[in-house]
Amino acid sequence: MDTALQAPLQPDLQRLLDEHAHRSLLRLAVVGSVDDGKSTLIGRLLYECDGLFEDQISAVRKASAKRAAAARTEALAQGLKAAAGGGEEEELDFSLFTDGLRAEREQGITIDVAYRYLSTARRKIIIADTPGHLQYTRNMATGASTADAGVILVDARLGVLPQTRRHAYIASLLGIPYLAVAVNKMDLVGYERATFERIGSELADFARTLGFEGVRLFPVSASRGDNITRPSAHTPWHEGGTLLSWLESLPHQRRLDGAPFRFPVQYVIRPHQDYRGLAGQVASGTVRVGDEVQVLPSGRRTRVEAIDTFDGPRAEASATASITLRLSDDVDASRGDVLSHVDQPPLSLQHLDAMLVWFGEQPLDATRRYLVKQGTRTTPVQVERVLWRKELEDLSEAPAETLALNDIGRVRLVCRRPLLCDAYQENRRTGAFIVIDALTHDTVGAGMVLGRAESASRTDTSLVSQGEREQRLGQAGAIVLLPATPAAVERAFALERRLFDLGRVVATVAGDVEVALALSRAGLVALVHADAPLLRRALREEALEARTRWWELDDTETLEQWVANLTSEAGT
């Protein structure tokens, strides 16, 4: 059934639809401490921009009236006259619009960000509502990771606090280009211009050192609605407009449009022999049909033959379109590879320095197994060392051995396979990565690429080829995983002896994935005994990823059968 309407629309409906169709998306992170009035500000924005449904409003109206009545009763009991400010109009308590969160918090569900949605005539705004909580770093990083703009709240009575500086620092670290400082509760300082300007200049000076593209200051009262969506009569001296008009005026995703073309291959679409499409989202820049591109890491060059979508072919596509590319030659490309223009390739980094925000309940442990997911590539990573930790009290750099929950620091990493990336400062999409605990699968860190490790040793390439090694040793390197039995060690030694006697170059390893992989890369047959299931799985996964030759022995077979299997296949 076709729901399309053929008859001409009423003019106001047509205008409404056009307006909606031409809006752009802005992602906003709102940050502040618990009592700075953050939920009141968000509630006020939602209310004045029609972001709320009727039943939500009437529920809040009832709750607000109840609170006001209770306050009046209390004031009377204390022999006071009508409570200050409460007289002429019944006020809505805007913080109640985000109150669901508060209840959740009381139940101990204290985690992360909630997302709220706001529509104006020009924009759809996704607000990351980051609780100003003890866990602010993790919350903030999550909300700030995608934000085009940030709003920091400051209580006009308290001025700039260490907390405010921390928020601004994290916002800059995560690459939020535009920052608004809302000096809130101006009604409680009599809308004093001097107070506003003192706080403003202190923060603006600080924010400029952090490298924001734009910092703006707004004197606001979230509870009374000054300078949020409407200019305030109380601040005739303020010429900076309203918070909302600033949000509507900001450029959106300018950096992604202007950056070099990056296309992480996400998925290969192959419905039949004659069609092979590389599906993915343009991370940055623009690609056109006919462009010369290269596939990394192989470096093979080819041209873009077609840009396919469900809605038909396109001549070009820009960030952040999800498209399917077909290439002129039958070049091998799969998930994890990256396409770029030939003259603007991404970095290929195996040893890299990065800023890391740590989320793990357990501190970062260099001996533990972690994975890095960057773009569409997931690869094992080793933390070579922590270079320093940011002291969030005074933003100094302190020497550190590790990073604990909510710590931010600079680390040096070695990845099993090179990351095809850019510095985060230049490209927020390709410079970002998450760290996953290989055993628990938790997301334990958020990383931002700084660049090549300054003292990188050359382990990412070798002057000896695989073929040369095979020829010298007369065998190919391999990993052999023994069954997890109590007698595994003895059987490993017995197998090692037999294979050695048969002329194989072989060594026994006690459940160390790195060592096993290093030996097999050097052309040896590594016999691994390990009984921890998680370790065995990690070994399997990483051997598969490293494309190492691999056997897993069956406990029902005898030593002789093992030897026979290994020697017959190893010879091929």
Place this chain on the structure above:
Amino acid sequence: MTDTTHARATHLEELEAESIHILRETVAEFANPVMLYSIGKDSQVLLHLARKAFHPAPLPFPLLHVDTTWKFRDMYTFRDSFVARHGLKLLVHQNRKALAEGINPFDHGSQKYTHAMKTQALLEALAQHGFDAAFGGARRDEEKSRAKERVFSFRDKHGQWDPRRQRPELWNLFNGRVDAGESMRVFPLSNWTELDVWHYVLRERIPVVPLYFAAERPVIERNGTLLMVDDERMRLRPGEKPTPRKVRFRTLGCYPLSGAIESSATTVEAVIHEMVHARQSERQGRLIDHDEEGSMELKKREGYF
């Protein structure tokens, strides 16, 4: 630096691209995904996005309809014709044990009924087929607890969600790693609002069940809710007599549990107009508090939300 040679993406295009990214990421990272299909407007949008994501290949996963047997007849008709027309692979799962026990929305209350026919049935189906990822059409704007829901939402071996153990989600980097028996619920429409969904239905001309549009339907009013009498299984109370009223549905579920609203919106455009207009009148209404509160209650009694 700024490239001005091409038009900037509108928010719907960006939402579409983001959802397609999520769909592809899931299929790339999981061995055995499935898409939950409830025949509603969100399901239709999700399915449309999935067809875009894998075009020109067919969908690389089946659809799963968890069927309570109490959906509107129009929904079953729509489902069967839509699936046949597009050659989709549809699995239908019912909680047979609960059906045999005669569990229904009248005798057992909506909570017990929903738990048996929806939650239990879903877990049964996921376990039976060994699905490790299940797409759903939930949006964060639907309710407050959903506002905290992740795009990739981890479920343990018992299919349970532990809000304390949610994985932080940054950038567009989704952590899809699970162990055997564990699974992920994936919500590609997380950042869409109800209005976005309708605008997209309009823009893409996505077919939806006719129940979303106003028509004369046999209706009774019970506890302030308008219920449509869809078949002879409806239990009428003394004095209740179905009368034709011009109504439509904002959300669709089991017919004895879905309230209708009085409406004259017979097209997608009119539905959008009605939604926006309702909010705008509310904005003006805040000047006249007392008057407004009464009319709000009335609307709610009519089952508006």
